Amino acid sequence: MSKDFNTFNNVVRLPHKYAAGATFTKFYNGLKKGIIYGSSCSSCEKVFIPARSFCPGCLTNLDEVVEIAQEGEVISWAFSDKEFFGMPGKPPVIIALIKLDGTDCNFLHLLGGMETKDLDAVKSVVKTGIRVKAVWNDEKNGHMLDIKYFKPVS
């Protein structure tokens, strides 16, 4: 359908500055030291990652952080070789849900450390249920991507 009226472009830039709060600050400070912190709920006996200030199940206050294992199992994964808005780094990227050992939820992070040039190459290595472990960046700034990715354990 043709339009007989004008259109114009408008780009909206909205810079924000977020307060990370007490719990995420502890979590990010852990990442700077190469430690992944979660929270343990004494009421549900469940362990959540990342660390949080209350239990998502029973709403109990969670004050203490606990160190989480850096290995786990891939629950699901998605692959893209095209750039998309908000993409962490350059394509290709594999975003995964990973159940780290001893936790009761899945951790959203990246998979890497294998051939990712095309989907077939990825599929030859990455499957639901494979074991992976954290690989860290040398420089850590207190950011989720201080963990470079999770790499398949051979």
Added chain:
Amino acid sequence: MGTVISASSDVFHGGISCANSYYWDAGAAFLKNASRQDGESLFAFSYAIMRILSGSYDSALVLGVCKGSENPENDMLTHFFTDPFYQRQIGLNETIAAALQKREYMDRYGITEEQCAGVVVKNLGNALRNPYAHIKKKVEIDDVLASEVVMDPLRSMECAPKSEGIIAMLLAKEDLAKKLTDKPVWFKGYGSSIDKFYLGDRDLLDGQLKTAAMRAYDVAGITDPKKEIDVAEICEPYAFQELLWYEDLGFCERGEGGKFFDSGATKIDGKIPVNPSGGVIANNPYVSRGLYRLAEGFLQIRGQAGERQLDTKVTTALAHGTHGFAGQCHAVAIIGN
């Protein structure tokens, strides 16, 4: 009319903060007790229903507004559904969340790519008869399977488009409704539920639609949805979700969505037609898509659905809306005559 409730989104309406300011006048809301709900429009419907049930208003106008053509790509906006501390840093958006959900669904229950693609073929086939549909083309399973991979395991034709859509729906209390029309359609039930926020905290194959549906069925007095629902219009922004939602709505058992689809039960001439309008795969005015489902149910009950009118008698219709990643929140409305 007594009050106006609208649904629109500041990010899904051309980046206009306070999106309603641009349609409030045309929506007859000035100088009235008007309010807005941001997100899925079926929630706005429940808001309006409550205003009438409270006895404070005889009538309410519900609006759902989304002008997709003015927006950037859907996922540039859904990326901002994320929290900035965790999920945004990993790049999450709605399509990634759906891709993770689809792979789990295929892995856990053996749902096939052909079954997922079949939903696209069915819904776009139905949309050919719907003058309000955005995507109108006849497609085969192979076309869907050959479409571009956008986020493996999701292909472009399995993902809903970015569409325009405005709905206006007038609600009235019983005595006024009977004066306004000789074919009123009645509110029977409503339920909603919201899952946890972080994707990793949820079982993506056992979400809150089941709870929302049970609440709606309870209010409507429905005990056997398979028999009592004559038509269902449901929100499937990603084709495979229609199969998963069949299970949550109680049309089939957990994990049986693919087989149920293969039985043909949800075709336009099946036992329980789902999305005779073509669904969200054919038309995705993001915020107003849930209210569209309800409007389609309304037209089916009144026998005014034109070429897509079902051959069977429609007395009870189900409408479903969803918002958030991988179906984080759901609303179900039941209407009938």
